[in-house]
Amino acid sequence: MATTQPAAVDRPATIHDIAALCGVAASTVSRALSTPDRVNIRTRQRIEAAAAQLHYTPNSQAKALSSGRTGAVGVLVPDITNPFYFDLIRGTQLQLKAAGYTQLLVDTEESDEVEASTVEQLRKSADGIIVAASRLSDEALLDAAAKMPLVTINRDVPGVPAVLIDTPAATSQALDHLISLGHTRVAYVAGPPTSQSSERRWTALSEAAEERGVEVRRLGPFAPKTQSGAAAADAAVHSGVTACIAFNDLIAIGMLQRLRERGIRVPEDMSIVGCDDIFGADFCNPPLSTMASPIEQAGRVAVSMLLAQLNPLAGGGTRSRSVMPTHLTVRGSTGPARQAS
């Protein structure tokens, strides 16, 4: 009666159960399972058989505690309900799973504080972090990146590995498209003030406008939600422009709805260009011209860059910056400029 347990309890099996069943030490079991060639092949097979028989699954908590590696990667997004992130999340999830990692998805609610505290917590419970559209300061990001492997998405901070979606380049494409349609008064509908993406797009756009000699004014900021579209649309109409390039598709779709309510025709009276080509951009009314990019792929690339940091051995010089191409997809929301009355 001095043995540990009658074995048949429904509690998950541990290496000790296996060890007892095989008559070896727990450490031998551990080695057999994680460093197979340091254990006699016959012993190993016995252990493997016992493990299978007991339906053994290693306890990840315990493993993490003793080894320091958690096998998890945190993925931080500002807003889970923003369709832009769906494909991103899908991309990271697939790539992480393929590499044997678990994804810890966190919605930071567009808050730098939530983001900071999450990063701090993840420092212990994850091996690395992927931060999309970070709201943190450059310093905070650099600091975090110094403490643990980290990759940003759409956030360019020198010294922090990043995947950048090259929407700034696409904005000048969009501008050319609008100019070719005869538009000369264009507005940029800005996103949140804390979004670096929005800034980068504005910078690229205003430079392109200057080169081409057209006027681009800036409206906003607006929250990246369809609800903000109403205010954005009103601002655009009031400003007298004939075309808008919106920070993202959510705002653009919201504008479409508002303009329709107000009886302003798109694209006859106003052209709208969105950004991201999210779910819905192809079936809204009219279908949205927008700047598309391989978002799921961006997620995969971010994971690859992070894994390269985690296992520096596996060849491939650690790239610290990856730019995803973007292109303009023209649909029904852009058309010839209305003749000035």
Add this chain to the structure above:
Amino acid sequence: MATTQPAAVDRPATIHDIAALCGVAASTVSRALSTPDRVNIRTRQRIEAAAAQLHYTPNSQAKALSSGRTGAVGVLVPDITNPFYFDLIRGTQLQLKAAGYTQLLVDTEESDEVEASTVEQLRKSADGIIVAASRLSDEALLDAAAKMPLVTINRDVPGVPAVLIDTPAATSQALDHLISLGHTRVAYVAGPPTSQSSERRWTALSEAAEERGVEVRRLGPFAPKTQSGAAAADAAVHSGVTACIAFNDLIAIGMLQRLRERGIRVPEDMSIVGCDDIFGADFCNPPLSTMASPIEQAGRVAVSMLLAQLNPLAGGGTRSRSVMPTHLTVRGSTGPARQAS
């Protein structure tokens, strides 16, 4: 030089650091932090001050290992990119965070195997599980529910706590709506064969149809994606019906697109009713009539039910079944039946 560490290393602080700083035992620190009233208030304050000073954050792995509670809840969805789940996820995330839990979100890729292995793994790394639209068999779910706290969403298995979205009830509402518009030949566009929701809707719909003496035929099954809408639309047209009730909005929106391509007018030639009122249902063309329900709230309720299982003490008899109301939202995709030629 016999002390542990010169303290100032950048490694996260542990209770031992705090204990050393205060000159007490580590266990006292643990108690001060988790069972405050079992420790002298002055000592406690010293400890709290030290903890703050060292930026102490408890190591969740270690906590989980020794206490058995992980503070995490797994949330399983069949497809993260399906907008239906966005609000659900948002709801669970908010409610879990409010209760101090972490959400482990997993995309099971509509696969029962992935789902089963995830459940098995989560058994050790989570305190409970919420499974949306499970693809598992009744037995597997019962089994899993016996091993750990579990709540399903939209999956009715006797003995397993569930949150059900009452779309079956709404289907008869939708049918009445169509009948009142003069439709007599209606199709149900079925979802995946493994989806119990789809079955429940079909059962309710065909019963309602029988009562009312109209013909409802079943088409499909179709995958719950917009891409499937094309095949569904073609099948509907071929079957000669004048109205369709689709398994969900994704399929319905896909049908809308296909019908438009084929020059079939909605709702003049064909009425379409979707289900779920997902992101996009209000701005597609035409806007989709659909069965709406408080999805985010469903997520919150599921979390509440799970937490009730986890802390049986906190009053409120454990409800094992919660039904969310649903109602038909009429938009532009339904209209009077075309006159039989």
Add this chain to the structure above:
DNA sequence: AATCAAATGACAACCGATTGCCAAATGTTG
């Protein structure tokens, strides 16, 4: 002031793995 109950804090075992170190077993070679 003496007595006793209650509050407090330290010790140590434990959760389930990993891993450094060393001893035993094995095989090889001269």
Add this chain to the structure above:
DNA sequence: CAACATTTGGCAATCGGTTGTCATTTGATT
């Protein structure tokens, strides 16, 4: 057959907490 190199496997410490047990201190009561 002895001596030595090489595997192989076990012991025990460790990760960072939690928790049961028990001795001690504190305070209240008479």
